Amino acid sequence: MAKLLVSLTNIDVSFQQRQILQGVNLTLHQGEIVTLIGPNGAGKTTLVKLVLGLVDPGSGERFQLHNLRIGYMPQRLHIEPTFPLTVERFLALAGRYSTKEITAVLERVGVLRLQKSPVQKVSGGEMQRILLARGLLRKPQLMVLDEPVQGVDINGQKELYQLIKSIRNETGCGVLMVSHDLHLVMAATDRVVCLNRHICCSGSPSQISSHPEYLALFGEPEKELAVYTHHHDHKHGVDGKVINSKTL
Known part of the structure; x- marks a missing residue:
């Protein structure tokens, strides 16, 4: 069984008499990519701070593997x-x-x-x-990535998600990602956690995408988003330059 890296059990957090998180349970394991999604104001930032050990829960328990090494990628700098x-x-x-x-x-x-x-x-x-x-x-044994594809075009997003997955495969680290790119990130994760001050639903991408609480928050993918796809006979680097091509 994969090693447990961090767990949050029955966590409540309040600031200035306003409840930010209620009854949150979350586990992060070695080798698993977990994506945290939710609307603005759902408490995602607070939950990330809890995972990082930067916020003390008002109630509940936080466990962390002894001497856990965490790598953090901020949303912006x-x-x-x-x-x-x-x-x-x-x-x-x-x-x-x-x-x-x-x-x-x-x-x-x-x-x-x-x-x-x-x-x-x-x-x-x-x-x-x-x-x-x-x-x-x-x-790191655990990577925490806050909006890792922010400001990146759609092709770059796919490449970054693939890079994150390949790093996980090579190192065996656990990954917690926060994302708003719901429909792209589904293909790049093992487990999705939908947060709206509490855990609305959690499971594999296929389970979550049809869950009533997910649909209530984000709508049905096929009705809300049209994806344009096309194919190139070459690839671009992160700077936009062509790095390889082939004759059609």
């Missing part, structure tokens, strides 16, 4: 535009990591060529990969 900071230096600020370690994680996420570039000059998709690399430096 503001960097002062005039601050002279390369990608390599930005990653070095995350801890005592060698150039060799930084090079390895940048290569793993596909942006090694940006190592000496100013971090303020990278694109949105490139920055998301850099933030993912930052989390990977800790050699």
Whole structure:
């Protein structure tokens, strides 16, 4: 059985007499990708802070594996535009990591060529990969990814989700993702947790997509979203440049 990394049991959280979370139960295991979805104001940020150990529950219990290493990818990160900071230096600020370690994680996420570039000059998709690399430096047993594809186009989103899945397959780490990209993320996860201050429903993507509480919050996918699909005879890198092609 997969090792339990974090568990939350009957968690209640209130701020200024306003209940944010009620009766929340959540388990995160080694090797499993769990995606947390829910409308704005559902308590997703608070739940992530609970998983990270940054918020104490008002009631209930939180368990964490002893000496658990957690890698965190924030939803957004503001960097002062005039601050002279390369990608390599930005990653070095995350801890005592060698150039060799930084090079390895940048290569793993596909942006090694940006190592000496100013971090303020990278694109949105490139920055998301850099933030993912930052989390990977800790050699985490659990990755917590808050909106990992924010600001990335639809093709880039698919590639990032595939990258996250391949990292899970290689390392065996557990993954908790927060996402609003409901219909794309369903294919990139093992278990979906639908939150609206309490756990409305939880299960495999196929189970959740037909659950009445999910449908009440998000509607039926085929009625709410039309997906345009097409095929290329080539691929683009994260910078948009063609990296390979073939003759039709």
